[in-house]
Amino acid sequence: MSAIDSxxxxxxxxxxxxxMPFVTAGDPDLxxxxxxxxxxxxxxxSMCEVGIPYSDPxxxxxxxxxxxxxxxxxxxxxxxxxxxxxGVAPQxxxxxxxxxxxxxxxxxxxxxxxxxxxxxxxxxxxxxxxxVEESPQLAKICAARDLSLVQxxxxxxxxxxxxxxxxxxxxxxxxxxxxGITGERTQLPPDLVERVSWLRQQTPLPxxxxxxxxxxxxxxxxxxxxxxxxxxSAIVRRIAEANSQGRDTTISAVGDYxxxxxxxxx
Amino acid sequence: MPTTPHPASPQVxxxxxxFGEFGGRYVPETLxxxxxxxxxEYESAQADPQFQVELDDLLKNYVGRPSPLYHAKRLSQxxxxxEIWLKREDLxxxxxxxxxxxxxxxxxxxxMGKQRVIAETGAGQHGVATATACAHFGLDCVVYMxxxxxRRQAPNVFSMKLLGAEVRPVTSGSRTLRDAINEAMxxxxxxVETTHYILGSVVGPHPFPMIVRDFQAVIGRETIAQCRxxxxxxxxLVVACVxxxxxxxxxxxxxxxxxxxxxxxxxxxxxxxxPGDHASPLTYGSPGVxxxxxxxxxxxxxxxxxxxxxxxxxLDYPGVGPEHSYWKDSQRVTYTSCTDSxxxxxxDALASNEGILPALxxxxxxxxxxxxxxxxxxxxxxxxxxxxxxxxxxxxxxxxKGVKFG
Numbered sequence: 304m305s306a307i308d309s310x311x312x313x314x315x316x317x318x319x320x321x322x323m324p325f326v327t328a329g330d331p332d333l334x335x336x337x338x339x340x341x342x343x344x345x346x347x348x349s350m351c352e353v354g355i356p357y358s359d360p361x362x363x364x365x366x367x368x369x370x371x372x373x374x375x376x377x378x379x380x381x382x383x384x385x386x387x388x389x390g391v392a393p394q395x396x397x398x399x400x401x402x403x404x405x406x407x408x409x410x411x412x413x414x415x416x417x418x419x420x421x422x423x424x425x426x427x428x429x430x431x432x433x434x435v436e437e438s439p440q441l442a443k444i445c446a447a448r449d450l451s452l453v454q455x456x457x458x459x460x461x462x463x464x465x466x467x468x469x470x471x472x473x474x475x476x477x478x479x480x481x482x483g484i485t486g487e488r489t490q491l492p493p494d495l496v497e498r499v500s501w502l503r504q505q506t507p508l509p510x511x512x513x514x515x516x517x518x519x520x521x522x523x524x525x526x527x528x529x530x531x532x533x534x535x536s537a538i539v540r541r542i543a544e545a546n547s548q549g550r551d552t553t554i555s556a557v558g559d560y561x562x563x564x565x566x567x568x569x
Numbered sequence: 570m571p572t573t574p575h576p577a578s579p580q581v582x583x584x585x586x587x588f589g590e591f592g593g594r595y596v597p598e599t600l601x602x603x604x605x606x607x608x609x610e611y612e613s614a615q616a617d618p619q620f621q622v623e624l625d626d627l628l629k630n631y632v633g634r635p636s637p638l639y640h641a642k643r644l645s646q647x648x649x650x651x652e653i654w655l656k657r658e659d660l661x662x663x664x665x666x667x668x669x670x671x672x673x674x675x676x677x678x679x680x681m682g683k684q685r686v687i688a689e690t691g692a693g694q695h696g697v698a699t700a701t702a703c704a705h706f707g708l709d710c711v712v713y714m715x716x717x718x719x720r721r722q723a724p725n726v727f728s729m730k731l732l733g734a735e736v737r738p739v740t741s742g743s744r745t746l747r748d749a750i751n752e753a754m755x756x757x758x759x760x761v762e763t764t765h766y767i768l769g770s771v772v773g774p775h776p777f778p779m780i781v782r783d784f785q786a787v788i789g790r791e792t793i794a795q796c797r798x799x800x801x802x803x804x805x806l807v808v809a810c811v812x813x814x815x816x817x818x819x820x821x822x823x824x825x826x827x828x829x830x831x832x833x834x835x836x837x838x839x840x841x842x843x844p845g846d847h848a849s850p851l852t853y854g855s856p857g858v859x860x861x862x863x864x865x866x867x868x869x870x871x872x873x874x875x876x877x878x879x880x881x882x883x884l885d886y887p888g889v890g891p892e893h894s895y896w897k898d899s900q901r902v903t904y905t906s907c908t909d910s911x912x913x914x915x916x917d918a919l920a921s922n923e924g925i926l927p928a929l930x931x932x933x934x935x936x937x938x939x940x941x942x943x944x945x946x947x948x949x950x951x952x953x954x955x956x957x958x959x960x961x962x963x964x965x966x967x968x969x970k971g972v973k974f975g
Contacts, residue, residue, distance in 0.1 A: 357872075357873065358742070358873040358874040359742075359747070359751050359859060359860070359874050360751075361596070361597065361751050361754040361755055361758070361860075361861075362597040362599070362755075362758065363755075364755075368741060372741070372742070375873060380871055381871045404858070404872070405595050405858050406595075406857055406858035406859065406868070406872040406873075406874075407871060407872040407873075408872075409857060409858055409863075409872060410857055410868060410870070410871060410872030411871070411872065431597050432595045432596055432597055432858070432861070433595060434594060434595075434596065434597075434598055434601050435598075436585060436594065437593055437594060437595060454598075455597070455598045456598065457597075457598045457599040458599075459598075459599050459600075459601075459602040459603070459761060459762070460598060460601070460602065461602065464601075468598070479598070479599065481759075482599050482758065482759060482761055482762065483599070483758050483759035484755050484758050484759065
């Protein structure tokens with residue numbers, strides 16, 4: 304059982320919903336990323352998703368792309384990110400999960416990447432460019448180390464395929480709200496609630512919704528049908544915009560924003 | 570102990586899109602549906618005789634195929650060795666091999682009932698060929714092109730606009746072909762239900778490397794037939810340039826089983842062999858994942874894609890088609906690289922001795938053929954894929970040579 308499995312077992316028994324913020328590792332630097340993770344957890348984040356900057360992120364919209372470009376421009380390396388995670392994991396009581404391209408995992412070595420995550424107390428990984436057909440090898444490696452390998456289901460996934468993905472995912476299922484790239488949206492698809500409700504009846508795994516989720520109204524609408532919500536670009540944008548205001552101000556601004564979403568969760 | 574590689578087979582890829590260990594499909598789940606749909610549509614098109622009839626008619630009467638196989642006698646004499654023959658893809662409608670693929674994929678677009686097409690382009694040849702096919706069939710067309718390439722290939726940008734396409738400048742990353750592919754993929758993530766992505770090379774996720782190769786294989790098939798007709802045999806050597814590798818794949822694929830014919834792929838050697846100075850992943854790179862496919866790539870120790878350089882926009886790409894990686898590791902094709910300056914010299918040699926302005930991309934293949942011709946006997950024959958014409962490069966050449974117009 305991974306730390307994510309334990310978290311959702313507890314949340315389901317208490318009828319609680321998870322809120323998972325996403326931050327880009329190394330934007331503007333790793334010390335800041337560690338501080339912002341600590342702040343988000345202190346404010347009530349249930350998990351933290353940490354984006355490993357990648358040079359060619361095709362699933363990402365302009366906000367997260369730009370954060371990756373900034374981090375890579377400062378020569379942020381995987382080794383440094385893993386060390387930062389190793390430092391912050393024991394300081395927070397919530398699971399950390401990496402969002403990472405398969406290009407990076409392959410280059411590092413599948414076994415080695417999994418071993419290093421486990422060693423540093425990270426709970427798992429989301430690999431947005433690894434569809435279910437290509438995932439068995441990594442899934443096996445993750446399972447052997449009690450790491451979750453979270454798979455994604457999207458509005459273009461046919462129902463039979465969704466069931467196949469659900470059967471191989473672990474930790475939770477990342478339900479992508481829209482056919483598109485990451486980024487804040489005012490409108491979410493009208494059939495989203497229905498699709499997620501259907502999926503949740505098909506699988507014992509928790510289902511979390513991401514892509515576009517950014518406003519308290521989204522949280523109020525979606526929390527009842529999902530196990531958790533993922534908020535990415537809205538946080539990354541606040542970090543980018545607030546940088547000029549000084550670190551402490553930025554960190555509390557991001558914390559305040561998370562607070563408004565958490566309030567909507569109650 | 571070194572092991573003998575398995576011989577290359579033409580029976581690739583498998584159902585998972587694998588060429589040996591290379592290829593596959595490393596893409597966001599959102600795109601899998603469209604890729605599966607494309608596989609199904611392509612299989613049904615292949616089984617439909619009407620599809621091939623329609624494509625053949627277009628290739629003959631619209632593109633002007635078969636393209637000639639031309640014996641470049643004066644160039645051969647200057648080199649002083651083997652005969653150099655040119656497969657004249659530069660004489661196709663739109664001036665390059667790219668049209669072979671875009672017409673095929675435009676027909677697939679119609680079969681899928683999609684009305685909008687997106688494409689990426691580096692040198693602009695694929696963009697022009699896509700805009701052309703879309704104009705021909707009345708499809709909406711958006712072409713993503715890096716800002717740096719828009720500057721280098723201005724005439725092609727204007728042509729695309731004249732043909733009714735919208736050219737969207739890409740300002741991320743290195744502002745070249747690689748970033749144009751990223752942006753086209755992102756567009757496709759949001760438009761996948763109504764839009765077909767006409768990828769221009771043998772790169773990307775399955776089934777693109779297979780489909781583009783198959784549509785380009787007309788180059789190699791015609792070459793084999795023309796060689797039999799002109800000199801009753803097969804050539805002693807075949808040379809093609811490799812960026813993503815579509816003209817080379819189309820030329821080489823029909824020769825894969827003719828193992829007595831050596832095949833040479835020429836990558837862009839740029840300014841030299843230092844990282845960042847060239848675009849030669851097969852020569853200097855390592856296996857990794859880029860743009861949905863597992864293949865040789867220029868990457869750093871973390872798997873981040875490296876910036877590359879070539880004076881030729883069409884070769885300025887850090888990755889390469891997975892089938893080339895397969896041919897490299899199976900030793901069916903030899904890959905080498907040719908510098909900017911050697912390609913420029915070959916351009917000048919072909920222009921002054923034959924009255925042909927080759928594309929800067931194709932000039933890399935010419936350069937290698939000229940070098941190898943000198944080492945071969947006079948009775949030997951080299952076929953070079955002259956993948957495109959050089960008109961588009963006139964202004965960039967003038968800049969590189971320090972010439973000012975007007």
